[in-house]
Amino acid sequence: MIQVEGISKTFLVAKRPPGLKHAVKSLFHREYTKVEALQDISFHIPKGEIVGYIGPNGAGKSTTIKVMSGILVPDRGSCTIMGHTPWKDRVAYVKNIGVVFGQRSQLWWDVPVIDSFELLRDIYRIPQGEYSSMLTLLTDTLDLGSLLHMPVRQLSLGQRMRCEIAASLLHSPDILFLDEPTIGLDAVSKIAVRNFIKTINREKGVTVILTTHDMNDIEALANRILLIGKGTLLYDGSVQGLRGRFSTKRTITADYRENTVPLQLPGASILSWTPDRAVISVDTEQLMMAEVLTQLSSQVELLDVAIDTQPIEDIIVQMYKEYQL
Numbered sequence: 602m603i604q605v606e607g608i609s610k611t612f613l614v615a616k617r618p619p620g621l622k623h624a625v626k627s628l629f630h631r632e633y634t635k636v637e638a639l640q641d642i643s644f645h646i647p648k649g650e651i652v653g654y655i656g657p658n659g660a661g662k663s664t665t666i667k668v669m670s671g672i673l674v675p676d677r678g679s680c681t682i683m684g685h686t687p688w689k690d691r692v693a694y695v696k697n698i699g700v701v702f703g704q705r706s707q708l709w710w711d712v713p714v715i716d717s718f719e720l721l722r723d724i725y726r727i728p729q730g731e732y733s734s735m736l737t738l739l740t741d742t743l744d745l746g747s748l749l750h751m752p753v754r755q756l757s758l759g760q761r762m763r764c765e766i767a768a769s770l771l772h773s774p775d776i777l778f779l780d781e782p783t784i785g786l787d788a789v790s791k792i793a794v795r796n797f798i799k800t801i802n803r804e805k806g807v808t809v810i811l812t813t814h815d816m817n818d819i820e821a822l823a824n825r826i827l828l829i830g831k832g833t834l835l836y837d838g839s840v841q842g843l844r845g846r847f848s849t850k851r852t853i854t855a856d857y858r859e860n861t862v863p864l865q866l867p868g869a870s871i872l873s874w875t876p877d878r879a880v881i882s883v884d885t886e887q888l889m890m891a892e893v894l895t896q897l898s899s900q901v902e903l904l905d906v907a908i909d910t911q912p913i914e915d916i917i918v919q920m921y922k923e924y925q926l
Contacts, residue, residue, distance in 0.1 A: 602776070602808055603646040603669070608678035610639040610664055610832075638664040639675065640832040648775075651802055651809040653823030655816075657921055661832040662812040663702075666778050669810070670700050683775065696725065699769030700778045706761070707768055708753045714764050715749040718771060725772040732771065739767040742797055759790030766794065770801065776808045777801070783818055795821050816913045828920065835920070840913060847920055848911040851890060853881040857901035866896050 613633040617624065638661045646652055656662050667673040668680060671687030671694055680687060685694040708717040722732045740746055743763045753761060762782060769777065779798070783791045799822060801807045811822060819826060820840060828836035828843075836843060852872070859876045868888040872880040883893050890908065897903060 602648040602683060603644075603810075604679075604681045605645070605665075605669070606643050606679045608639050608642045608665070608668060608675045608680060609637070610661075610668065610673065610675045612636045612638055637832050639668070641678070642829070642832070642834050643678075644827060644834065644837055646808065646810070648808055649802065649806045650825060651798070651811065651823050653819040653826040654810060654812045654829065655814075655819060655826055655917065656829040656835075660829045662829060663780055665829070666700075666780050666810065666812060670698060670778055671695065696772065697774055698776045698778065699772070699774040700780075701762075701765050701769045701782050702780045706753070706765060708761070708764060710754050711752055713750045713752055714745070714756075717753065717764075718749075718768060721768055721771055727772050731773070735771055735773060739770060742800060743767055743793065759786045759793075762786060762790065762794065763797075766797065770807075773805075774807065776810070779809065779811045779813075781813055782811070783813065783815055791815075791818070798822055816917065820913055828917075830921065843916060844910055844913070848916045849884050849886040850911050851883045851885060852909045852911075853879075853883060853890075853893065853897075854907045854909070855879050855881065855897055855901070855903060856905040857897075857903050860901045862900070864897070864900055866893060869893050 612635075614636050615627070615631050616634050617627045617632065642661070642665060654662050654665065664673065668675050669682065669687060671691045674688045682694070683697055685697075687694050707721075708714060709720070718736065722729075727735075740749065743766065745763060745767060748756060748760055748764060753764070756764065766779075766782065777798075782798075783794055786794065795818065798809055798811075802809055809822070811818065813819065823840065825839055826836070826843065827834060836846075838846075856878050861876050864871060864874060864879055864881075866881060868883075870882040872882055874880075879897075881893065881897075883890060894906065897906075
């Protein structure tokens with residue numbers, strides 16, 4: 602469905618030192634710095650996949666989304682989505698996509714939400730029957746009933762984001778681009794948005810491209826992640842694959858019958874110890890988990906054992922440091 606091959610994009614950013622003298626000079630001679638937002642980015646995404654597109658601020662995530670949605674034209678490379686080149690076949694192409702930018706609104710600020718929806722119906726030329734059916738589905742699943750007749754400016758951020766997502770889906774797109782869709786939302790609103798994304802992906806087969814800094818969104822939704830840094834694609838694979846490749850540490854929390862003799866676990870790090878509980882860190886590259894559990898059971902009578910992997914946020918931060926992002 603989506604084929605991106607060798608996309609590159611460079612921006613010229615004006616620069617000048619502070620001060621009146623340099624301000625006047627810049628009127629006649631302006632200096633620029635080249636910023637390579639994207640460098641030879643390539644990936645393929647099949648129909649019906651949810652992909653998390655992650656990276657630090659300024660990595661090139663939003664630039665990629667804007668190229669894929671036809672807003673920006675790349676300097677080099679090709680992008681084919683459902684047989685269209687986004688920036689060339691814009692009118693035919695945009696009928697098949699929905700786009701939500703978390704910090705920008707497609708709803709009119711001073712009119713009721715339903716008026717914005719009806720204007721979008723006319724823009725996309727949605728038949729009345731299809732529009733009514735989709736509006737009912739979106740209203741029920743996103744709980745919009747009490748919001749449709751309120752002016753957008755009176756909505757909370759969470760309420761507005763639910764309406765933004767509904768607006769982007771009124772014309773039944775095949776692809777949904779979500780750029781920070783849960784930014785600033787409370788826990789209840791985040792869960793509602795996540796559940797809805799999973800529902801339309803499962804029931805409607807909508808392909809979802811999700812950019813976010815919230816790793817909980819990624820773990821809850823994405824089957825696959827693309828990690829970008831300084832305009833370069835660094836990783837393409839599953840969350841579990843990322844853990845296996847970059848995280849070898851596990852934390853064991855062991856509860857046992859009272860034992861006053863300190864534990865002896867060569868090769869493992871004991872983070873905390875009491876007569877009835879120990880928290881142990883294990884590097885699985887150096888020591889097998891089975892070995893640690895065998896040593897534990899030989900020294901104490903185990904009652905319960907929990908094994909936790911390294912949080913995905915820590916792995917991502919580790920990668921950022923490794924690549925000096």
